[in-house]
Amino acid sequence: MELNSALPGGPIQQRWDKHRAELKLVNPANKRKFSVIVVGTGLAGASASATLAELGYNVQAFTYHDSARRAHSIAAQGGINAAKNYQNDGDSVWRLFYDTVKGGDFRARESNVYRLAQVSVNIIDQCVAQGVPFAREYGGYLSNRSFGGAQVSRTFYARGQTGQQLLLGAYQALMRQVGLGKVKLHNKQEMMDLIVIDGRARGIVTRDMVTGVVRSHMADAVILATGGYGNVFYLSTNAKACNVTATYRAHKRGALFANPCYTQIHPTCIPQSGDYQSKLTLMSESLRNDGRIWVPKSKGDQRSPDQIPESDRDYYLERKYPSFGNLSPRDIASRAAKEVCDEGRGVGPGGLGVYLDFSDAIRRLGEKVIADRYGNLFEMYERITGENPYKVPMRIYPAVHYTMGGLWVDYNLMSNVPGLFVLGEANFSDHGANRLGASALMQGLADGYFVIPYTIGGYFAQGGLTAVNAESAEARQAVKDAEQKIQTLLSIGGKRSPTSFHRELGKIMWDKCGMARNEAGLKEALTRIPELREEFWQNLVVPGTGTELNQSLELGLRVADFLEFAELMCYDALQRNESCGGHFREEYQTEDGEAKRNDEDYCYVAAWEHTGVGKTPTLHKESLTFENVQLATRSYK
Amino acid sequence: MNLRLHIWRQAGPDDMGMLKTYDIANVSEHMSFLEMLDVLNEELIAKGENPVAFDHDCREGICGTCGMVINGRPHGPLARTTACQLHMRTFKDGDEIYIEPWRAKAFPVLRDLVVDRGSFDRIIQKGGFISVNTGNAQDGNTLPIGKPDADRAMDAAACIGCGACVAACPNSSAMLFTAAKIGHLASLPQGQAERSSRALDMVLQMDTEGFGACTNHYECEAACPKGISAEFIAQMNRDFVASALGGKA
Numbered sequence: 001m002e003l004n005s006a007l008p009g010g011p012i013q014q015r016w017d018k019h020r021a022e023l024k025l026v027n028p029a030n031k032r033k034f035s036v037i038v039v040g041t042g043l044a045g046a047s048a049s050a051t052l053a054e055l056g057y058n059v060q061a062f063t064y065h066d067s068a069r070r071a072h073s074i075a076a077q078g079g080i081n082a083a084k085n086y087q088n089d090g091d092s093v094w095r096l097f098y099d100t101v102k103g104g105d106f107r108a109r110e111s112n113v114y115r116l117a118q119v120s121v122n123i124i125d126q127c128v129a130q131g132v133p134f135a136r137e138y139g140g141y142l143s144n145r146s147f148g149g150a151q152v153s154r155t156f157y158a159r160g161q162t163g164q165q166l167l168l169g170a171y172q173a174l175m176r177q178v179g180l181g182k183v184k185l186h187n188k189q190e191m192m193d194l195i196v197i198d199g200r201a202r203g204i205v206t207r208d209m210v211t212g213v214v215r216s217h218m219a220d221a222v223i224l225a226t227g228g229y230g231n232v233f234y235l236s237t238n239a240k241a242c243n244v245t246a247t248y249r250a251h252k253r254g255a256l257f258a259n260p261c262y263t264q265i266h267p268t269c270i271p272q273s274g275d276y277q278s279k280l281t282l283m284s285e286s287l288r289n290d291g292r293i294w295v296p297k298s299k300g301d302q303r304s305p306d307q308i309p310e311s312d313r314d315y316y317l318e319r320k321y322p323s324f325g326n327l328s329p330r331d332i333a334s335r336a337a338k339e340v341c342d343e344g345r346g347v348g349p350g351g352l353g354v355y356l357d358f359s360d361a362i363r364r365l366g367e368k369v370i371a372d373r374y375g376n377l378f379e380m381y382e383r384i385t386g387e388n389p390y391k392v393p394m395r396i397y398p399a400v401h402y403t404m405g406g407l408w409v410d411y412n413l414m415s416n417v418p419g420l421f422v423l424g425e426a427n428f429s430d431h432g433a434n435r436l437g438a439s440a441l442m443q444g445l446a447d448g449y450f451v452i453p454y455t456i457g458g459y460f461a462q463g464g465l466t467a468v469n470a471e472s473a474e475a476r477q478a479v480k481d482a483e484q485k486i487q488t489l490l491s492i493g494g495k496r497s498p499t500s501f502h503r504e505l506g507k508i509m510w511d512k513c514g515m516a517r518n519e520a521g522l523k524e525a526l527t528r529i530p531e532l533r534e535e536f537w538q539n540l541v542v543p544g545t546g547t548e549l550n551q552s553l554e555l556g557l558r559v560a561d562f563l564e565f566a567e568l569m570c571y572d573a574l575q576r577n578e579s580c581g582g583h584f585r586e587e588y589q590t591e592d593g594e595a596k597r598n599d600e601d602y603c604y605v606a607a608w609e610h611t612g613v614g615k616t617p618t619l620h621k622e623s624l625t626f627e628n629v630q631l632a633t634r635s636y637k
Numbered sequence: 638m639n640l641r642l643h644i645w646r647q648a649g650p651d652d653m654g655m656l657k658t659y660d661i662a663n664v665s666e667h668m669s670f671l672e673m674l675d676v677l678n679e680e681l682i683a684k685g686e687n688p689v690a691f692d693h694d695c696r697e698g699i700c701g702t703c704g705m706v707i708n709g710r711p712h713g714p715l716a717r718t719t720a721c722q723l724h725m726r727t728f729k730d731g732d733e734i735y736i737e738p739w740r741a742k743a744f745p746v747l748r749d750l751v752v753d754r755g756s757f758d759r760i761i762q763k764g765g766f767i768s769v770n771t772g773n774a775q776d777g778n779t780l781p782i783g784k785p786d787a788d789r790a791m792d793a794a795a796c797i798g799c800g801a802c803v804a805a806c807p808n809s810s811a812m813l814f815t816a817a818k819i820g821h822l823a824s825l826p827q828g829q830a831e832r833s834s835r836a837l838d839m840v841l842q843m844d845t846e847g848f849g850a851c852t853n854h855y856e857c858e859a860a861c862p863k864g865i866s867a868e869f870i871a872q873m874n875r876d877f878v879a880s881a882l883g884g885k886a
Contacts, residue, residue, distance in 0.1 A: 051771040066692065067758050069798055070700045086778060122774070129774035131767045131827050133790040140781025159791060164699055168794065172766035179762035187755065210747055239694040273667040276676050279696045380698075383718065386667070386726055449771045497682045499675070543687050548649060549748040551690055552682065 003256075003607060003622045006410040007111050012097075012628050016115045019411065020454050024461030031056035034460050035219040037204055038062070039191050039246055041174065042071030043167055043441060044424030045225030047448030050173035053182035055453055060217060061174065061183050062206060064190040064241060064554075069171045072227060072239040073444060076163025077284045078147055079155035080441040082120040087144050091152040093117045099150060100439060101629045103329065104404075104432020105581035105597065107259070107605075110628055111411060112429045119450040120442050124156055126449055130169040134158050148285065148437020149327050149636075155438045160284060160376055166441055170448070186217075190554065191246045192482035194222065194253045194420065197474045198466070201250075201420035205478045207486070209554060212547035214482050216475040220465050221419045221456060224250060225448065228403035228425040230263065232562045232569065233514065234506020236400035237269060237282040243558040244565045247407050247426050251568075255415040256607040256620060258408035258428035260565070261573035264435055264582045265515050266401035267333035270384055271353040280399035281384060283356075283377055285437060288326045290361035290370065291394070293317050293333075295354050299344040305355055305393050316340055320592075324636040331434050331582050331595075332636060334398035338515045339593070341397075348395045357393035398515060402440060404431040404582065405572070408607040408622075412455035413447060416607075419465075421456060423447035428605070433581025486546045489556045494539030498555040501536050505529070505559070505566055513570050518586040522574040526567060530614055533563040564613055571608070571617055578602045599631050638664050638730035642677065644689055645737040647746050654746065656735070666726035670713065671696060671703065673725055674736075690749040698722040698862065701797030704804070705750045706737040711801035711860040719799065719862045739800050741809035743847040754800050756846040757814060763842040764835035765818040767827050786824050793820035795863040805860035808849030812870045813857035815843050820869035823876060836876035 008019040026034065035058040038049045046068060049061040065071065083096040096117040101108060124142070128134065134156050135143040147155035158165040177183040188209040195203035195216060203218040229244035230236040251257045268283045294315045296308055316336055318325040328336070337354050340346065347353045362370050367390060371378070378389045385395070406428040413421050413429070424444040431439065469475075512525035536559070544550040579588045579595035580602070588596045605622040639662045647654030661677050668676070671693050678688035694702040698719040705720050707713035713723045728734065736750065744752040782790075794817070802813035819836050822828030828835075851870060858867040 047771075054770040065694070065702065066754055067798065069758075070694060070702050072695060072700070074700050075695045075697050084777075122772075124777045125774035126769075126771055128777035128780065129767065129769045129827060131790070131822050131825050133787055133794050133821065133825070134777075136782055136784050136787040138784050140783050140787075141778050158794075161699065161795065164797075165791075165794060172761065173769075173771075175758060175761045176766045176768060178758075185758075187758075239700060240696060241694050274665055276665065276668055276672045278669070278672050278675055281697055380722075383715075383722055384669075384724065386724070453771065495683075497679055499679060541682060541685075543682055543685065549690055549751060552688060 001416070001609065001620050003408070003416070003620055004410060005109070005622060006412055007109070008411065012110060012114045015111050016118060023454055023458035026457045026460050028056060032058060034058065035060065036221050036223060036456065037217060037219040038223045038225060039204060040071065040225035040227065040426070041065070041068035041171070042073040042225060042227060042424065043170055043444030044448040045071070045223070046167065046170035046174045047445050048223055048225060048423055048452050049183050050170060050177050051449055051453045052456065053177035059177070059183040060186065060219065062186045062189045062191060062204070064188065064209060066187055068174055068185060068187070069168060071167065072242055073167045073441065074164045075239065076441055077160045077282070078286060079145065079157035079162045079438045080123065080166060081154050081438045082124045082156060082442065083117050083154060084121055084124060086142060087153045089152045091154050095152065096120060096154065098629055100430070100436060101432070102632070102634060103434055103436040105434050105634060106432065106599070106603070106626060106631050107262070107580055107624065108430055108432030109624060110626060115451070116430050116443060116446050119446045122450055123442065123445045127166060127169050130173060132158065132165045132169045149324065149329055150436070163441060166445065170445070191226070192249065193478045194250045195475050195478045196253050196417060197468050197472055200418045200465070202468045203475060205482045207482065210549050212545070212550070214479055214486070216470045216479050218468050218470055218475065221421060221459060223421045223423060223452065224407065224426050225423040226426045228406070229565060230400045230403050232505070232566050233400045233509050234502050235272065235277060235280050235510070237266060237280050240279060243561065245558055245561045247422070248561045248565045250407060250415070250417070250420060252610050253417065254610070255417045255420055256408040256609055257405070257568060258605050258607045259405035259433070259572065260569045260608070261513070261576060261583050262404035262433050262581060263400055264330060264402040264404060265334040265398045267330055267337060267398050268356065268396045269399035270381065271348055271395050271397040273349065273385070282399070282401065283381060283394070283396065285330070287356060287374060287377060290373065291326065291356040291358050292360055293326050293354055293356055295340045295345040295347060305347070305357070314340070314345070321636050328636050329434070330437070331584070334515055335584060337398050353395035353397045355393035356396045358389060359393070362390065402435055404428065404433060404435055408605070412458060413451055414455065414459065419459065421452060423452060433583055486553065486557070489540065489542050489553065489560065490546055492537065492540045492542070494541050496539050497541060498552060498559045501532065501540065502555070502559045502562065504532060505563060508532070509566055509569070513573050516584045516586050517573045519574065522570045525570045526574070529563065529567050529570070536560065536563055568608060568617060572606055575606065575619060576602055597633070638666070638725070638728065640664055640728065641733045643733065643735045644749070646689070646749055649748060650745055664725050666724070668725045669696065669721060670707070670723040670725065671721050690751050692751050693721055696721040699797060701799040704739055704799045704801060706739065706804055708735050711739070711804040712862055716859070717862055717864050739804040741803045741848070743809065743811070744800060744803060752800070754798070756848070757798055757800065757811070759846060760811065760815055760839050760842045761818060763838040764831065765822070765839060767822060768831060780826060782825060790821050790824035793817045793824065793865060793869050796865055797863055799862065801860045801862060802857035803848065805856040806849065807854055807856065808852060810851050810857070811843050811846070811848040812851040812873070813861065813865055813867065815839050816869040816873035817865050819873045819876060823872065832876060833880040836873060837880040840873070840877045
């Protein structure tokens, strides 16, 4: 299969302008003749739905939530990057571009990243106009902070609720279009399948989560903005409902899945407290600005932290990375924590935790300053753990947070299935092997507000779309397939709940395809996952029926897809014989334990083609060229 | 700890519904309230019974999806805490806990603890936005907004749309929810152009949906997990009256 990424040529600064100038346009009067399905109402989906409706397209938006305001974009705390250079500290589009390519460990496309940095400035303007209450200085101008180890202050924020405020901005824009009748919004509808007719994406199958009705919806193009797949690990910082179903079903219908093994493990999460744990909670990484991370020097030290003298503590990040110290990037800080815990020096229940200690900062700055900076986070920590972080060091441990992989898309954000576009975390294109802090919000909104409105027009203007309807053989078959799958799940009548399978799968993935991977472990996972999948289809129990609100059934359907998708992740991790960003293969490290990239052999995007459940998928490679940023080893020492 | 739970069970919108009693053993104090319900549901599934349906998603207190009345209080006994952030250390061995859905005419029960809050979205559709198309915006810093105004806007915008205010109100009024959005946008210069029509249209929609009126109990403010102030209701009333009388808010 030929992968055509549709990258424009010429100087990188002019590529997006040139591309936009070359894209064909749809006449304003003709836009209403085109219909678009948008699945997902997070930052990417809501911004795309609203903007496409403003342009005049007929939009149908779908969400599995009860309202379009609940997608997990809402939980982002820290902020959104933009190359405004309001602080006069040397930021520029070029610098944001450079930081993002380097931070992604040279596994992202230069052209896409440059465009992202370019439109970042428009996002802030748009959000301000919508009434997003960004933090302001006393003079009334927008405030910035430095975030995620960046050397400039380019992060815009709204207290610790930036994701919420940006999402509400997009949601309100969407609600306006719903009120005007330009968007038909479908709440509580979960996508079950993609309908492909004559090689083009022409519709979706949904299940109504209240009535259980399964039906098809047809359109001229389908946009998936359905987020990431971090919940394949069961425990992650994702919301409970986040799942891979929409993108994975599209994958089974022919869309290539790119770099599924690239997962981001966030270093500062609250450790697991028991077997009943349902999710992990992120503590903003801004805490690392003042907190010092340490573990006892000796294995199995059971003393309480205040009884451990300085001389018996190992501030391992400061020791190993003197220039970045506690502010080392996420992938590096996470791996270092795992290392010390593997050595048996972890703290707290099960030894899976390290201390994040504010006592020095409190001594230096006083409790009040620390409370002003982190008061709400300290409160949240205490609410969850019952411990007061002003008195006792916090305990933190890394957790799955974001997935850089996703459906393969070209420069137009279109997958290899014509008419299927993929936005936000659901695609793979901008973050390479590791995402920088405050860049997820930026990408979701860039895709939805400023990229898809142009590129989808180019697709429609090419013509060739024939009329389709729900009576077509493909649509009827897809509905039948979905109904069949639901019936099968309900009729197994075994003993184990969907959650119990999900937990077991998550454990396999965390142990074998988590923070560190190796060949033997991945091969073991590739044996155990199919076994677990087999048991799932024989021993699952889903109470209730398909024609009612049935949360066990919803979960069962999602877990069924995770059980297939997990295998794909392991295949990807196994073929990538190098370490890069969030993908750390133990066999490929330097003498002092740092990730060892192999640009000679692995400077490519791994795009996988589905060949059948349980069959080895086919690998297609899109090679990456770096003309503007020199390939270099990331060093934070 | 061991607990006795009395949970509202209702098979569907047309079912009468009733409280059913469940005993649950060995609850850890570190569990969240929803994790305790997860454990109960796994036990119910193992016994071949239908698990309790309840809404939830982020489990970090920000998405606004979860909501249940716990011992008569929306989101339970802790102030400024959503049900998902409530932990079992708040309870003690032997406690009896009553768990019910939000109860309001405008929030019909779909199943057990799950209600339909579509009415909130329809209120927002009537004007809870600034009419600006993508691409219209000028540079963000061309419009300075004083820090107190920006802070006040943020105080109101922190609403998570969970519906606890409605559940707490003896009149099932959605005044705090509606006022929070009106107050957010009225605090900002960008929100002035549509200020009058916004207040009028959103309040009318609130009435159409079947929410009650405010009689100053302030239960909404006490139940709000984000601590939104009832002052915004006063501001909304002023904008509404001015607008209804044909003036400018």
